[in-house]
Amino acid sequence: MAVTEALSLFGDRWVLLVVREAALGVRRFTDLQQTTGAPRTVLADRLRRLVAAGVLEQREYVLPGARPRPEYVLTPAGRDLLPVLAAFSDWAARHLADDRPPDVTYRHAGCGGHVGAHLVCDCGAEITPGDQLVASVLREGAR
Amino acid sequence: MAVTEALSLFGDRWVLLVVREAALGVRRFTDLQQTTGAPRTVLADRLRRLVAAGVLEQREYVLPGARPRPEYVLTPAGRDLLPVLAAFSDWAARHLADDRPPDVTYRHAGCGGHVGAHLVCDCGAEITPGDQLVASVLREGAR
DNA sequence: AGGCTGAGTCCAGAGTCCATACTCAGGACT
DNA sequence: AGTCCTGAGTATGGACTCTGGACTCAGCCT
Numbered sequence: 001m002a003v004t005e006a007l008s009l010f011g012d013r014w015v016l017l018v019v020r021e022a023a024l025g026v027r028r029f030t031d032l033q034q035t036t037g038a039p040r041t042v043l044a045d046r047l048r049r050l051v052a053a054g055v056l057e058q059r060e061y062v063l064p065g066a067r068p069r070p071e072y073v074l075t076p077a078g079r080d081l082l083p084v085l086a087a088f089s090d091w092a093a094r095h096l097a098d099d100r101p102p103d104v105t106y107r108h109a110g111c112g113g114h115v116g117a118h119l120v121c122d123c124g125a126e127i128t129p130g131d132q133l134v135a136s137v138l139r140e141g142a143r
Numbered sequence: 144m145a146v147t148e149a150l151s152l153f154g155d156r157w158v159l160l161v162v163r164e165a166a167l168g169v170r171r172f173t174d175l176q177q178t179t180g181a182p183r184t185v186l187a188d189r190l191r192r193l194v195a196a197g198v199l200e201q202r203e204y205v206l207p208g209a210r211p212r213p214e215y216v217l218t219p220a221g222r223d224l225l226p227v228l229a230a231f232s233d234w235a236a237r238h239l240a241d242d243r244p245p246d247v248t249y250r251h252a253g254c255g256g257h258v259g260a261h262l263v264c265d266c267g268a269e270i271t272p273g274d275q276l277v278a279s280v281l282r283e284g285a286r
Numbered sequence: 287a288g289g290c291t292g293a294g295t296c297c298a299g300a301g302t303c304c305a306t307a308c309t310c311a312g313g314a315c316t
Numbered sequence: 317a318g319t320c321c322t323g324a325g326t327a328t329g330g331a332c333t334c335t336g337g338a339c340t341c342a343g344c345c346t
Contacts, residue, residue, distance in 0.1 A: 005239060007160060012155075080237065083233070091149065114265045123251060
């Protein structure tokens with residue numbers, strides 16, 4: 001199953017946080033470590049996995065007067081995870097509405113408006129959160 | 144951080160699978176165990192957590208001539224996770240395009256069309272996966 | 287030569303995961 | 317009345333993973 005497989009990659013407390021930080025432009029190991037709070041060992045491992053999965057790309061960066069070091073940049077596939085992050089962010093904002101405001105919101109580069117993930121049908125209709133039921137199907141082969 | 148918190152609940156290989164199966168109408172312990180493949184101990188724990196988080200609700204069901212047993216049904220908050228699932232499913236279909244077709248797709252109850260998660264700005268513009276860059280900001284407080 | 291820094295690795299204790307076996311409640315069968 | 321059956325778990329213990337702190341390593345700079 002495709003989603004099962006995706007979850008064996010992303011089903012982890014840190015992975016999506018790393019992706020989010022990468023989307024925000026954080027590229028360096030220690031910066032990622034700071035912003036995500038992941039322990040170094042785990043971060044090293046997750047970066048490896050994400051690179052292997054084609055979500056991040058490892059490059060070199062050279063600060064003037066320093067030896068080259070690796071940095072991690074989202075690939076197109078990685079950027080394509082933004083809807084997932086936005087959907088999570090929306091959900092968190094709506095349903096675990098604790099005190100503090102959302103830490104990160106997604107905004108439209110053009111107009112500055114808030115960007116959220118919405119369910120849209122190929123027919124053009126937007127599925128309202130209400131009950132215009134989204135039926136889901138198609139489990140054929142054995143597992 | 145809100146998302147961090149959400150990930151400490153959903154950042155797990157099984158939780159979202161359970162939610163997906165619940166969305167597909169699977170309600171009973173053993174059925175969930177079968178369809179997700181989660182070990183019983185883990186499933187029991189995850190169900191507890193999801194109920195505590197208000198994503199699932201535990202009810203009783205009674206089959207004729209059997210004692211009442213618990214079943215697990217998505218709450219509105221749980222149904223609200225569908226965009227996350229759809230976003231994942233889309234991503235998986237696009238980027239880990241391995242052989243087998245997607246196991247589950249999300250369809251519009253009205254027209255039967257495929258439903259996907261899209262980034263939509265409050266201004267109404269749909270963010271194309273391309274590069275109409277989605278800037279993301281607002282990290283204020285300390286972590 | 288020695289120091290500094292970013293990017294890791296090593297290690298040991300703590301915490302999770304998973305498979306297998308066991309329990310428990312109530313209806314059905316004999 | 318006792319036994320069996322079933323769904324929904326719990327108990328247990330070995331394997332695996334996380335975590336935080338100490339250690340390493342490469343290259344520039346003095």
